[in-house]
Amino acid sequence: ETGVTQSPTHLIKTRGQQVTLRCSSQSGHNTVSWYQQALGQGPQFIFQYYREEENGRGNFPPRFSGLQFPNYSSELNVNALELDDSALYLCASSLFAASYNEQFFGPGTRLTVL
Amino acid sequence: GQQLNQSPQSMFIQEGEDVSMNCTSSSIFNTWLWYKQDPGEGPVLLIALYKAGELTSNGRLTAQFGITRKDSFLNISASIPSDVGIYFCAGYSGGSNYKLTFGKGTLLTVNP
Numbered sequence: 001e002t003g004v005t006q007s008p009t010h011l012i013k014t015r016g017q018q019v020t021l022r023c024s025s026q027s028g029h030n031t032v033s034w035y036q037q038a039l040g041q042g043p044q045f046i047f048q049y050y051r052e053e054e055n056g057r058g059n060f061p062p063r064f065s066g067l068q069f070p071n072y073s074s075e076l077n078v079n080a081l082e083l084d085d086s087a088l089y090l091c092a093s094s095l096f097a098a099s100y101n102e103q104f105f106g107p108g109t110r111l112t113v114l
Numbered sequence: 115g116q117q118l119n120q121s122p123q124s125m126f127i128q129e130g131e132d133v134s135m136n137c138t139s140s141s142i143f144n145t146w147l148w149y150k151q152d153p154g155e156g157p158v159l160l161i162a163l164y165k166a167g168e169l170t171s172n173g174r175l176t177a178q179f180g181i182t183r184k185d186s187f188l189n190i191s192a193s194i195p196s197d198v199g200i201y202f203c204a205g206y207s208g209g210s211n212y213k214l215t216f217g218k219g220t221l222l223t224v225n226p
Contacts, residue, residue: 004156033214042117042202042216043157056212090156097212100147100204105156 004093004106012112013081021076021109025093031055032074033103034066037088049074050097078111086113120203120217128225133190135220137203145206146179146186147214150199157202161188193224 005024013019025032031050035043045058049068063079072093078085088110094103119138127133137146145164149157161172163179163186170177176189186203203217 033212035216040218042120042204042218043214044117045213045215048212056210058213092156098145098206098208100145100206100214101159101162103159105158107155 004091004104006089006091006106006109008109009107010110010112012114014114015081015083017081017113018077018079019081019111021078021089021091021111023074023076023091023093023106025072025074025091026104029093029095029104030072031094031097031099032068032072033092033094034074034076035090035092036060036085037090037108038084039087043090046076048097055097081113083113086111118203118205118215118217120220122220123218124221124223126223126225127193129193129195131193133193133197133222134187135201135203136185136187137205137217138185139205139215140184141205141207142183143205143215144183144208146177147204147206148175148177148186148188149202149204151202151219152199160201190222193222195224195226198222198224 007022033048034046037043047057048055052068065077068074088108090108092105148160151157161177168179174191178187200219
């Protein structure tokens, strides 16, 4: 049984560019949540996908968008990158939407915006 | 964005000492969670709490769901060097948004 994996590990972009981050959920999990973790802060909920539909969203602008695929892997897309988007982006998978006791996090993608 | 009030921000203790940290919120939560995050990794769930007043242990870790549903506590007994890391509390208020709200974390350093 594989765990949650994310790619790439690190990424450097410039302001105004677009970025796509990827997440493969743990085997059997159909729910993926994305979080943004700025340096020295706790993770902030971006959104959650359940069976390919957005299932909940935090206080992030529309330039943060996502997709979930039939195999339950997921993408996070960020358009018009800003300097404040520099952060660790975490995805977490779970069997159900609110089964947080069975939610597992990936190692994250470190995004730097210059 | 909203974050829970977690304290202390950091702790530096000697191996063998007990540790206490807490988390408070202005809102009520139905679920409280405690995580540990090591450098370069995602958070790992330590304890999940589902009921006001609930006291749950996981080895040397004990956590409590406050009676007001607005706070939670985590205690670590007889600390060891591998307890070093950042500890986060998180709360879920229920409803259909499925938003998990995290605290800012407590950085724990254990001196051997």
